[in-house]
Amino acid sequence: MYSSAAAGLILVVGLVTFFTGHWSSVPFYTKSTADYPAHPITLVVPYAAGGGTDITARALVEASQPYLSQPITVVNRTGGGGSIGLMEGANAQADGYTVTYLVAELTTLPHMGLLPITYEQFKPIIQTNYDPSAITVRADAPWQTADEFLSYARTHPGEVKMGNAGTGSIWHLAAASLEQATHVTFTHIPYEGAGPAVSALMSGFVNAVPVSPAEVKTYVDQGKLRVLAINGSERSQALPNVPTLQEATGYAVNFSGTWRGLAVPKDTPDEIVQILADAFTRGAEQQEFRQTMADHGLGLLIRDRDGFRQQLQQSHDLYARLIPELGLSRK
Known part of the structure; x- marks a missing residue:
């Protein structure tokens, strides 16, 4: 003979088993979707x-x-x-x-x-x-256009120091994509983020950076930096007067x-x-x-x-x- 406690336990287990089996065939989100x-x-x-x-x-x-x-x-x-x-x-x-x-x-x-x-x-x-990549140099840099910049890099391989936000970062990849598409060679200088890379450009430790318009706009507005081109399919809303790379040079770079x-x-x-x-x-x-x-x-x-x-x-x-x-x- 089972004790009343054991019988109660069996009943509870049976009910749990029944309802678990019953509800397992119903998508878990049916009720939550209606109330969400x-x-x-x-x-x-x-x-x-x-x-x-x-x-x-x-x-x-x-x-x-x-x-x-x-x-x-x-x-x-x-x-x-x-x-x-x-x-x-x-x-x-x-x-x-x-x-x-x-x-x-x-x-x-x-x-x-x-x-x-x-x-x-x-x-x-x-x-x-x-946000596309904004190819940016100091305002006193010798290059006034993206064409001049790339022509110099092409005839002086490895001489242009390109700062980035770290090896393998999105902006390192932006510079690497630019290299591949335009047949130039940069010396890549990694920093711990885009901010330090921009600071290095301001101080003259690197010659250019390929970061977003948002990360250089303040200095561009102050006349300290110059953006040569936007590496994207459209001009930047933040810097509408800057041409795209394709407009400036004819190169269409596959960079997202x-x-x-x-x-x-x-x-x-x-x-x-x-x-x-x-x-x-x-x-x-x-x-x-x-x-x-x-x-x-x-x-x-x-x-x-x-x-x-x-x-x-x-x-x-x-x-x-x-x-x-x-x-x-x-x-």
């Missing part, structure tokens, strides 16, 4: 507070908040050149409550053996930003620049992704957000889910080829 969002959302930013990525993320959250019924909390997860935050975002539960602000390093670090995931672990929501955009884990239901896309798209349309981007010299580029996915794949494929060619892969 039912509690606050976390936005993972893979860089430190105060930087361009963080500033953009917080401005977008503030502008988008009125279009969601729950608050959005920005959390900075730094380390590994962005890899810590990207990993956390990719491995989060696919329920729409963890959104990640993707950065261009998601498509470079995997090919360098520094990130065990790719963009395929995410489902894109919206792209909000794109740096960009930012929102995504969720790949298995997140499309219904939830669309709710987020609608809210953040409306936020990106607000004047306050656009003004913040303009004030910081950041390029505003809004692409929907499909457009952002194309950007991710384009960048991934480009660096899959370029990084091994440069001998930067640690795989």
Whole structure:
């Protein structure tokens, strides 16, 4: 004979088994999709507070908040050149409550053996930003045009010192792409970020940098630096009077620049992704957000889910080829 306690235990186990089996055939997100969002959302930013990525993320959250019924909390997860935050975002539960602000390093670090995931672990929501490379020299440099600069580099191989934000960084790759396309040779000088590279240019330790318009605009406005060309398909909103490289020289360089955009884990239901896309798209349309981007010299580029996915794949494929060619892969 079973005791009453044992019988009760058997009944509970049976009921749990029944309901577990019953609900296992129902998608886990059925109810959560209907109620979404039912509690606050976390936005993972893979860089430190105060930087361009963080500033953009917080401005977008503030502008988008009125279009969601729950608050959005920005959390900075730094380390590994962005890899810590990207990993956390990719491995989060696919329920729409963890959104990640993707950065261009998601498509470079995997090919360098520094990130065990790719963009395929995410489902894109919206792209909000794109910044091309701005080929920049001191205002007192002897080169007035990009043609003059490249002609000198071509006839004096290795003499031009090109500062960058670190070996393998997006701006190192920008300079390497420029070399390949224009048949010149630079001496690459790495620094711990774009800011120190620009400081080195200001001090005369390097001859040029290939960083974003946002990172040199203040000094250009002060007359201390000169941007020779924008390495992108269009002119920069921050520096509209500067020609593209193709306009200035005829060279079209296949470099995808740096960009930012929102995504969720790949298995997140499309219904939830669309709710987020609608809210953040409306936020990106607000004047306050656009003004913040303009004030910081950041390029505003809004692409929907499909457009952002194309950007991710384009960048991934480009660096899959370029990084091994440069001998930067640690795989």
